[in-house]
Amino acid sequence: MSWTDERVELLKKMWGEGQSASQIAKELGGVTRNAVIGKVHRLGLSNRTGGAAPQATGKPAEATAAPQPKAKEAPKPAPKPVREAPAPRPEPVVSSPIPARKQIIPAGQPLPPQPSANEIDPAALAKVSEIEKKSKKLSLMELTERTCKWPVGDPATEDFWFCGLPAQAGKPYCEAHVGVAFQPMSSRRDRRR
DNA sequence: CCCTGATTCGC
């Protein structure tokens, strides 16, 4: 595989979105995460750690200030007659008059219980809410053995994805979701019969 | 152990 314009473009896009190199590699196909990282660096992307780029072991340790031969402005006249105007935004998908909360039980394996009126650590719930913002929003096919398979949103709409954050080894969920998925069965009052 | 990006260097 070679770095065609389209592939590079996708690389830039995904990298910009904060996707990991390995995920980008998987998306592109035919390349490893190393290839992606290498390309990222060659393209001049990477962290803008304006500060310092500390080397590994104290090997090199020289070159105080790298000379920047970039004395010219970035010419951006590229009219790029290719392609039409970028697609607008197929956004307005959800927003149907969905009554409060749907209690859909999709056929298939029993999905983990969505946080509801259950008795779960408020702290754990808060953590879940927080990490959901950072979720990779993976589709079903993008899940791997080591990505969090916690479903988010409503499976009946487009507003649905899987957490996708790195799952703990052996576990199906990431750290936060493991917290709410596996309860240390505490709030179960001794129910004598 | 799983993962992350960063760097090196032969090709």
Place this chain on the structure above:
DNA sequence: GCGAATCAGG
């Protein structure tokens, strides 16, 4: 330019 190997860390 490319990317596997390696490194350094979480």
